[in-house]
Amino acid sequence: MQDYSLEAPSPNVSSRPYLGSGKMTNPSRNVSQILASSAILLLLASSSNAQLSWEEAYAKAGQAVSQLTLADKVNILTGQGSSSRCIGNTFAVPSINFPGFCLEDSPVGVRLASNASTFPAAMNVASTFNRTLMRQRGEAMGAEFRGKGVNVALGPMMNTMRAPAAGRNWEGFGADPFLSGEGAFETITGLQSQGVQATAKHFVNNEQEHFRTTSTSNVDDRTQHEIYTIPFLRSVQAGVAAIMCSYNQINGTYACENDKTLNGILKGEFGFQGYVMSDWGATHSTAPAVMAGLDVTMPGDLVSGTNSSFFGTTLLASVQNGTVPESRVDDMALRTLAAWFKLGQDSGYPPVNFDSHNNSAPDDQRINVQDDHKVLIREIGKASTVLLKNIAGTLPFANLKTIGIIGNGAGPSSHPLNTFVGDDGVLAMGWGSGTGTFPYLINPLDAITARAAQDGTTVTSSLSDTDLAAAAAVASGKDVALVFITADSGEGSALIEGNAGDRNDLQAWHNGDALVQQVAQFSTNTVVVVNSVGPIVVEAWIDHPNVTAVVWSGLPGQEAGNAVTDILFGAYNPSGRLPYTIGKSITDYPAQVIYTSTTPILSIPYSEGIFIDYRHFDAAGIAPRFEFGGSPRGGVAPTGPGSSLDPWLHDPVITVHFTIKNTGKVAGHEIPQLYVSLPASTNSPPRMLKGFDSVFIAPGQSQGVTIQLSRFDVATWDVVQQRWQVPAGKIGISVGASSRDIRLNGSV
């Protein structure tokens, strides 16, 4: 439906902040400096519950910290241990009415709580390429965390999909740093609009589950700046309260005691004002961690089940014997209390009202925080669906008398409440601490059956993945055969069907390829629905003439069945785009999970550098099966390059303006994407995403789109000068419907 034509460019001012070179703020500050400048700010801030600026919050925090004993300060920074009421809690300081924090998972909603929603995974909201939906998801999740009395939400997660099989990829926003950064920015802005502290995690280079606590990610400086830290930079720009350091080492130093990444990049270059907390058990020392920039240790135990912490009395003693200066502890407490004041949690914030260990316990009020969020969850489920194949108008369904439904992934799940088990029934999230606790889970079989009944259509099903005879029987003679296949992954702390967090390969689970092939042998109208944590290899059947449509549904959360039904029956025109590349083979990807280790600390060389995912496929000339940003909808004839683009260079920004026309017959969203090509001297990938929009257009109508670039968007990290530089030479700008379907080209 998309057709791009050109309008005259117009100059404008960038809305994205321009990042200057050099250090933004001093990584540590002391109380007297803060107090000296705080009096006026306090007057301004005291009457309002609305979110404060960091300056206003530091003014309040400075007053509070000046009243505290060393023990009080240490209590603010130390988790109570692994048996506390929330997944983590810090200690209260009654003298300043500080209740301590309740910290709770996860990036898809309040985990381990009843009557709370499970939202679509970040990977799905990324595939909407729609900032409004990203923001609304954050707002809705924020309202639920607040309603349960959670101070600190442990999300969003923004590790990059470097290795396609990595277990926690689905918790993040995909394989591109720009898209991940926008996802992080909108999610955090949404969460924090409700007064909840968001946590950007896991900082940094935590891109596989195998050996996550006994590996070092060895990453060069340019790659660190241009890929892995970009979503964290956008988090800081969103005013994120907390950043969680990760389990792994970086260049041989643990992430939670890495001076270069914490003090250097995060608090120095990015000017992060909030606090750094450890992942659960990721603290390995006291003074080295504290002096490298760690502010809060979670859950507080040294070893699970002991009362001995790297903080707590150990930190107290370290100050008393001079190993840690008290000014540093002041800075840690300032940062932590400033986050609390910034979000307005010092006034009117709901107390914790659930018990993460037992939702039936007397101290769990089972407050219903779901509101009408199921409407948004279903909307994101639809908007994130990617239609990868649709020949001869297979979809949407029309005039069907019979539907056959095949595959375990179409049916109910036997364990929707236990988040560390695996792949049975509709797959709507992965496993591990990044999950929610489903209040209910709509499966496709029920939803399709209900919708089909409206048309008098008969539905027959076989929910076995392995009974190929039953699959053939259900597929035969039906107007359409729908086959559901899945691929699951999660946190390394559970082993599911032989997969230790990371997937062992990129094949569909439960021999899904054989199931599709069997169905396609017996139905000329086979529609494949994929619920997956990331790419799967589809070569065994994608070109099969009887496979007429492929619907990529991802991990849509509690409304999974309703969302896919809306797509199949035409209630919504699918506009989702892949936030990663689907390769023809796992070996086409530039980086892989390392599954074995013969050394105490496994080295993970990030030797592919900035060439991850489509950047590698483009540079190496490898044809993907489905490209990043793509959705090759059947019947759409690409219109080839349009007239040349002549973007306006308006120092310091570039404004690109173009027009999209819906040449199809159905209203829907188009996702124009802007890619930048830097001069060859920079050794950069051929194209890098630096802008996108989601534009609703009626049939026959045109819509102007403006995308602005700052100098940062066309800069590279100069490792010698240690600053961002705009390269000399011609900068190419292309606009298209995917990373490979480019419709307009220009340069500045």
Ligand SMILES: *[C@@H]1O[C@H](CO)[C@@H](O)[C@H](O)[C@H]1NC(C)=O
């Ligand atoms: C890791 O080592 C590489 C190669 O020496 C260097 O470019 C990079 O800055 C180092 N990063 C950290 C965080 O130490």
Ligand SMILES: *[C@@H]1O[C@H](CO)[C@@H](O)[C@H](O)[C@H]1NC(C)=O
């Ligand atoms: C830890 O401290 C708590 C509270 O003081 C106590 O009940 C518990 O027995 C202690 N646990 C251990 C392992 O010492």
Ligand SMILES: *[C@@H]1O[C@H](CO)[C@@H](O)[C@H](O)[C@H]1NC(C)=O
């Ligand atoms: C200071 O105290 C800490 C915590 O008890 C201890 O680990 C460290 O060895 C002490 N250092 C000195 C120099 O006494």
Ligand SMILES: *[C@@H]1O[C@H](CO)[C@@H](O)[C@H](O)[C@H]1NC(C)=O
């Ligand atoms: C949860 O709390 C209820 C009510 O107090 C109690 O009956 C039940 O045994 C508890 N369950 C667990 C697993 O502790």
Ligand SMILES: *[C@@H]1O[C@H](CO)[C@@H](O)[C@H](O)[C@H]1NC(C)=O
């Ligand atoms: C959900 O909340 C309702 C009140 O709105 C309550 O009656 C019900 O028991 C709660 N359900 C669960 C599973 O906690």
Ligand SMILES: *[C@@H]1O[C@H](CO)[C@@H](O)[C@H](O)[C@H]1NC(C)=O
């Ligand atoms: C497609 O389906 C029809 C009907 O079942 C079957 O006869 C034909 O062999 C199938 N085509 C292939 C290539 O399997």
Ligand SMILES: *[C@@H]1O[C@H](CO)[C@@H](O)[C@H](O)[C@H]1NC(C)=O
């Ligand atoms: C995003 O999605 C919403 C809901 O479908 C839609 O109204 C809007 O036009 C889309 N685009 C943007 C930029 O919000």
